[in-house]
Amino acid sequence: MKTKNFLVSAAIVLAVTMGFQACKPKGTQSAVSGNAAEKTYVAPGQYDEFYSFVSGGFSGQLSVYGLPSGRLLRVIPVFSLDPEKGWGFSEETKPMLETSHGSVPWDDLHHVQLSKTDGEYDGKWVFVNANNTPRIARVDLTTFRTAEILELPNSGGNHSSPFITQNTEYVVAGTRFSVPPDGEKSDMSIEKFKENFKGTLSFVRVNKESGNMDIAFQIETPGVNYDLSRAGKEASHGWFFFSTYNTEQANTLQEVNASKNDKDFILAVNWKKAEEYLKAGKGKKVSNVKYAHNVYDEHSHTSKSTIKNEVIVLNSAELEGLCYYIPCPKSPHGVDIDPTGEYIVGSGKLAALIPVFSFTKMQKAIKDKAFEGTFEGIPVIKYEAALHGEVQKPGLGPLHTEFDGKGNAITSFFVSSELVKWNIKDLKVLDRVPTYYSVGHLMIPGGDTKSPDSKYVVAFNKITKDRFLPTGPELAHSAQLYDISGDKMQLILDFPTIGEPHYAQAVRAEKVKDKSLKIYKLEANKHPHFANGEAEARVERKGNKVHVYLTTIRSHFTPDKIEGVQLGDEVYFHVTNIEQDWDMPHGFAIKGANNGELLVMPGETQTLKWVPDRIGIFPMYCTDFCSALHQEMAGYVRVSPKGSNVPLSFGTGDKMTTK
């Protein structure tokens, strides 16, 4: 009898345990359905549908992936040194990393914005932000290279950036860490945050043809943390929206002290009004600032860094109708505008709901002066007066929202690790899918335009764990691609990324691919040290500076034999790649150089500085396998003691020149 009881009890325990096992959440296998491979397979030799520009986070670079394949096409160096491509190592690119603090070799690149015309991507440029040393960079989409970097004064933690208006009139930059305005008076106690720290919003104007940037004006606002932003569009064109946290104005242990208020704010800025005030001369010229403006010129293949000392500042508290605060629950992160421009979605990262504001109602509230008070001189609109409605119980930890163009929004939830699709009008949750793991940003191609491409959504996750083969303690961040063409979101691909992907944007390949440059034309080369063909290749000494005008073509350097360099010389190799054939770069490296290599595209000139540290023979060679005779593409430089009587001589083959 006892044995029987025991067996029955054991069976019950086993059944219950198995029951629990069955209740355990299902893994990826169950999340991927049969035709996922078919949907993401891009056959060899075929092109992807979209270029996806994905921020490289703390790598400081911008990556380019093809979608739907998830193939990495290129990493564009922006804010960080890249010895592979000579970025920041060649004499031509060194000025691009200059700031008012001197050369800064690294940054944290968070957000990506494609240039827009009439609310749609025009495929001209990509703007990206540097979070640490506040800067905005512009990448040219014909060369896929960084063309310009602008530093931002009066700023710390350039996070709500580089969001743009619907015709790329402005790229904005809001400070995440409020700081006292730059200048002599900025040496003060951190305790004085409340009284003296300011939140500066920079409006950077973009030239329609050249893309060149300059700070049109800055708006000085109360010292809070500006987190993210989006421009209004269509109906709300002319307005800009910024999310804020730390309206408690804490200056220490923000984790607790900046999370106390039930509601923080969304700041609505009427930038058309700002333009009027600017025109009326209401701006204050401030000249105790210092910021760098770096421009790369693809014709001279060189860049120039200029320090600027002036900016015009508009005061938000003094200028009526410029800024309004809208209360938004619990430290909002993303503030996203739907394709019509009517709905403003605030994602309170500690809130249990998502508030959706109406632009029309907000305008009415301003007209009716439906304010609950002011915050440091800025009117605070009544929450209910601007509210369209709330999405109830959507998930935990909402961060960002993108739009599918079919009246729905998809929001990322960090804490509950999922994407949730909901209807903007009736605010009902329609679908949810898990992400692996803890999604941060998400991206729908064209998700912030007037007409999103509602085919895919990509989740960029903060935690990777077991998604790929383990690679020690340090793992690549993971991204997941979901098909959103049907009612249900469907996971179809997992792929690793570089650095930490924050925002990304994707554009239809047709808008970019045909404009992509193949070679630089030799006849357009305006580099001051350009050698137009082997006949102009030479070596010149100017004091202790030795200039080598070196040409490369399959498969030799001209000159490839150089003698007469002395210890104490600075040698500049000005390497011109005289190829005019697509995909024929040549590399250049020399033994013992204390920097990187050069990777020179056809028709381009780049310079490597080399200071020899000892006498002897130094081989130099082409680093990019260029032809069947690539291994032969090499040469020697002889370094003699200082004051040696070895004459300067150079040449290739039988043609030697002695000076």
Added chain:
Amino acid sequence: MKNLPIKAIHRAMLVLSGLALALTLILPIWRIELDAAQYPEGLELLIYSYKLDGQVDIINGLNHYIGMKTLHADDFVEFTVLPYILAAFALAFIAVGARGNRRSMQVLFICFVVFGVVAMVDFWVWEYNYGHDLDPNAPIKVPGMAYQPPLIGFKQLLNFGAYSIPDSGGWIIVATGLILLYCVVAEWKRNKTKISI
């Protein structure tokens, strides 16, 4: 034997052919297309009456591996003579069409055929020299290998496939030649019939 004047329709065809021949002064006459694994987009060499075009520099750059001479329009006397010859033929076609003289037409036909044959022989000789006269110091030497492109049609030369065909100007020359042949034959038949009656 009375020499009947040419039928109006044939005269019109000859005048139009003359005008078409004038176009060969500005159109490419021959093309050599090259493709290889590394050149999926292909390379082309276009031969005009007065110049070489297409990716001449890239082809020259590649040919140094096997020691072929680089191509320069200045090295060919043909490019100074050919435009005059083609212009002369264009005028001759128009003149013969305008005058309608049958004997002149026959002479023109013989001249045109001779021109065609000489031009093709010249082209072949040029290709032969170009493909055989190799630099003994070339990095790549394949025993017994010559790089003469095909006169017309396709030939594999190491990793490159070479495809040689007339281009638009060349096709005009071929077509006007055929029209001229047709006119000569048709007029000969007509004349014979008239005389036998």
